[in-house]
Amino acid sequence: MSPAVALLFAAALLVLAGAIGVVLRLRDGHRRAGGHLRFDPSDAGLSQLGSGTTLVQFSTEMCTRCPQVRRMLRSYVAESNGLDHIEVDLTHRPDLSARYKVLQTPTTFVVDGSGAVRARFHGVPHRHALNEALAAV
Known part of the structure; x- marks a missing residue:
């Protein structure tokens, strides 16, 4: 392979990696559907x-x-009545990452009183998206 082709190939890989990074960054913090997951308090x-x-x-x-x-x-x-916060450390419970399909941390679930996951956020949730998810529950 000539040096020019190798350089062109490396540049194409850099552009592709950059584009993937931008897409992932844009999706970070947005609300996603909870699917059919149920959170087990145990x-x-x-x-x-x-x-x-x-x-x-x-x-x-x-x-x-x-x-x-x-x-x-x-x-x-602190600002809301009837709202709780639980933190689950996946360092000591890696089995939960597979069960709840958590591929990155932080991941936040909005869970109703019955345990149904109503929304999920990967990364730092955007305030407006979190407000909408809480209002929907």
């Missing part, structure tokens, strides 16, 4: 969920954005 060491809405945050010890999301979700809980 996975967080609880016997049951509260009667209202629960924000379930999946994090790891090495997650750099998890403290920011934790503070944001706790501020929502």
